[in-house]
Amino acid sequence: MTNNTDSMPSSQNPDSRSAYRGRLQGMTWIIILSIVAILASSLFFADIQREFRAVVALGLMFALMGLGVNVGLAMAVSGAIGIYTLIGYRPLVSTLTQTPIAQSASSTLLVLPMFVFMGLMLWHSGITKKLYAAARVLFFWLPGGLAATTNIAGAGLGAVSGSTIGSTYALGRIAIAEMLEAGYDRRLAVGSVLSAGTIAQLIPPSIMLVIYAGFAEVPVGPQLVAGTIPGIILTIAYVLSVVAIALLLPHWAGKDGRRREAEHKPALSRIQKLRIVSEAWPVPALILIIFAGMGGGYLTVTECGAVGAVGAALYCLAVQGGRRFSISLIDTCKGTLSAVGSVMFLIIGAAIFSRLLAVTGAAQWLSAEMQVISDNPVLFFFMLVILYLVIGTFMDAIAMMLLTVPLLLPIVVNAGYDPIWFGVFVVLMAEIGLLTPPVGMLVFIGHGMVQNPEINMGQKISLPDVFTGAMIFVPLALVVVVLIGLFPSIVTWLPSLAAQ
Template sequence: MTTDAETLTKRVHDAGPGPRRPRRLRSAAPIILLALAAVFMVLAYQTVHEVAVGVYSLAMLLCLILSGLHVGVAMALSGVYAIWVIYGSVGLVSALKNAPYDSASSWSISVLPMFIFMGFLLWRSSITNKLYAGAGVWLNWMPGGLAVTTKVAGAAMGAASGSSVGIAYALGRIALPEMLRAGYPKRIALTSVLMAGSGGQLIPPSIIMVVYAGIAGTSVGQQLLTGLLPGLVLVGAYITYLIVTSLIMKSKFDIRSAPPATRQDRIRSLKDLWQVPLVILLVVGGLYSGFFTATEAGAFGAFVALVMLFVYRRGESGRALWEAVRDSLASTGSIFLLLAGSAVLARALALTGVTQAATDLIAGSDMTRVQFLLALILFYIVLGLFLDPIAMILLTVPLLLPIMPAFGIDPLWFGAFIVLLGELAVITPPVGVLLYVIFRLSQSKEVNLGQKISITDVMRASIAFIPITIAVALILIFFPDLVTILPELSFAE
C-alpha cells in the first residue's frame, strides 16, 4: 500500500457512513407523475370492480414513488385511498385502526433497532474503518490484493452496518485512488468498489433479513442463519473473480502488488481485525446455539459495540455516541415508516382481492418451481430500477407469501433468495442506484487521480456483478439445503 495504516483509517473515517442524498432535479417529471397518479385515483373512484380498484392503486403507487415521494408514505396513501373507495370512511377506520401499529410493534421486529444501533456504534467507534488497513496487511501481496482487500473489508462492514451503498461510498473514497495509483485498470478498481458491500447483507446480523422475517412471520433467529452460507459463497465468488481477472490483466497493465508483510506487521494488524468478527461471531454463535433469542442477540451485540466505542473513542465517546443514536433513530424511523405503509397497502390489496387474484392466476398456471423463481429474478431486476431492497421486500412479500405453497417454496429459504436479488437490483444498469453513487464519487480529482471515469465505465464494471450473482441465485434454487441446513441444525428460536 502507498500510505500507512493510520492514514488509511483516517481517510476511510472521513468518508462518513454514506453519500449525501443528491438534490432533486427541478423538472416537470414529478408534476406529470403526480398528475398521472391523480388520473388513476379518478379511475379507481369510478370503477365498480374491487380488483380494478386495487390495480389502479398500485399504478398510483408507482407514480407517487417515481415522483420522489417517500416509499412508505406512497404505500400508505395508495392503500388508504383504495380502502376508502370501496368501504368508505367507516370501513377505512375499521380496517386500519390496528394495521400500522401491529406491523411496528411485532416482537420479531423489536430486534431491528438494536441491530441498527449496533452497526452505527461500530461505525462511529472507527472499528469498521480500521478493517481496510488491517486486512490490507494480510491480502495486498495477492494478485489483485487491493481489490480483494476492498471486498473483504466491505463484506465485514456490510454485515455490521447493513448498507451496501454506504459501504461502497466510504471504501470507494480510499480504495479507488489506491488502486489507480497501483496501476489497476479502471474496470477492476470500479468493480471491486461496486462489490464492496454486497454479500454483507446476507451475513448475519442482517437488517434486511429481520425486515423479511417480520413480514413473512418466520423465526428471526433461523432467518438470520439462512443467509450465512449463501453470503460466504457470494463473497468467495466475488473474490475469485477479482483474483482471476487481475491475473489475466496483469500482462496488459502494470498492476503492482505490495510485498508480503512481515510477521511483526501482521501481528500488529490483528489489533484492527478482531473486533467486528468477534461481534458477528457472538451474535451468530448465540443464535445458533439457542443461547440468545434474536432480540437478545441484538441487544447483546449493541452492548458489546457500545463498550468498544468507549474504549476506542476515548475523549470523543460522548459525541460519537450521540451521532450513533441520531443516525440510528433516523434509520429506524425510516424503516418503521416503510413497515407501516406496507401494512396499510397489504391490507388494501387483500380487501380489494388483488392478493387472491394474483394467487389464483399464478397458482393456476403451468409454471414449475424453477420457472417461477427464474421469472422472479427478472421481476426483481426490473423492480430494482425503482426501489431499494427493503422497499422491494415490503411491497412484494405480502403478495408472494400466499403463492409460495403452490410451488413448494420454504419461506425461510425464500428470505435468503429475495435478499440476494435485492442486492443484485441496486447495481443493475441502467438505473441501479449504486452505479450513480460511485459515478458521482469518482468525479472527484482526489479519487480519480486525473483519470476520466464516465458513467459508461461504471456500468461496464458492474457487468461482472450480474452473472456472478445470478449464478449464486441458481445455486440456491437447485441446492436449497445450502440455505436451510444451518437453521435446521441450530437451536435458534
C-alpha cells in the same frame, strides 16, 4: 431589436443548452407523472372491477414515487385512497389507526435498532480501516489483490453493520483511492466496492433479513443464520471474478501496482502484519457472539443485538476516549433513530397497501393464476428471478421486498419452497437490483462518491464507467441465485442445525 439572452441559452454555450434541455425534460416528466397521478386517483372513484383497482393503486404509487414522494408515503396514500373508495370511511380509519401500532410493535423488529446502533458505533470507532488493512495483509497475494481484499472486507464489514449503503460508503472512501493509486482500472476499482456492499445484507446481522422476518412472520434467528452460506458463496464468487479479470486483463488489475507499492511503502515484518490483523479483533468477536449465541441457544436474537450494541459502544469508548465518544454516541443515536424511523415508515406504508391488495382480491387472483406455473418448479423459479430483476431496475430494495412478499410468499410456499429460503432469495435479488440500470441506487451512490478528488485521484470517472464496473459482478451474483434455487439446502441447512 434586442436579444433576450435570459430566455434562451446562448448557442455558443453547449453546457447551458444541455442544462436547459435537462430542466425541460425534468419539467416534462413532472407534468406527465402528475397527469398519471390525477387520472389514477380519479379512476378509484369510477365503477371498475375490484381487481383493477389494485392496478390503479400501483399506477398511482409509481407516479407519486416518480414525483419524488417518499416511498412509504406513496404506498400509504395509494392504499388509503383505494381502501376508502372500495369499502368506506370507517374501515379506512380502522386501518390507519391500527396498522402503525401493529407493525411497529412487532417483537421481531425489536432487534433492528440494536443492529443499526452496533454498525454505526463500530463505524465511528474506525473499525473499517482496521478491517480493510487486515484483509489486505491476509489476501494481497491474490491476483487483483486489492479488489479481492475489498470484497472480503465487505463480507467482514457486513457482519458488523448489516447495511449495504453504509458498507459501500465506508469501503469506498478507503479502497477506491488505494486501487487507483496502484494502477487498477477505474471500472474494476469502483465495481469491486459496489459489489462488496451487496454482501452486507446476506451476512448476519442483516437489516433486510430482519425486516423480512417481521413481515413474513418467520423466526428471525433462523432467518438471519440462513444468509450466512449464500453470503460466503457470493463473496467467493466475487473474489474469483476479480482473480479471473486479473489473469485475463492484467492491465485492469494494477499489473504494476505491487511494484509501485514496494517503491513507496516498505515491506512489513511478520510482527507488524500480526499486529495489523489482530487490531480487527472486534469483527470476529461479534461474529462469534452472534453465531454462538443464536446457534447454541444461549442468547435470543434480541439479546445478541443488545450484547453487540453494548460491546460496540464499549469498544468505541476504549478507542476514542470520553470526549470524542460522547460526540460519536450522539451521532449514532441520531443515525439510528433516522434509519429505524425510515424503515418503520416503509413497513407501515407497505402494510396499508397490502391491506388494499387483500380487499381487492388481487392477491387471491394472482395466487390462482400462478398456481399453474408453480406446478413446474424450474419454470416457476426462473419466473421469480425475471420478475425481481425487472422490479429491481426501478424500485428501492426494501420497498420491493415489502410490496412483493405479501403477494408471492403464499404462492412460493405452495410451490414447495421454505419461507426462510424465500427471504434469502428476495434479499439477494434486491441487492442485485441495486447494481442494475436504470435506477441502480448503489451505482448512483458510487458515482457521487468518486467525484471527490481525494477518492478519484484526479481521474474522471463517469456514470457509464460506474455502471460498467457494477455490471461486471452481476452475472456472478445471478449464478449464486441459480445455485440456491437448484440446491435450496444451501440456505436451509444452517437454520435446521440451529433448530435441533
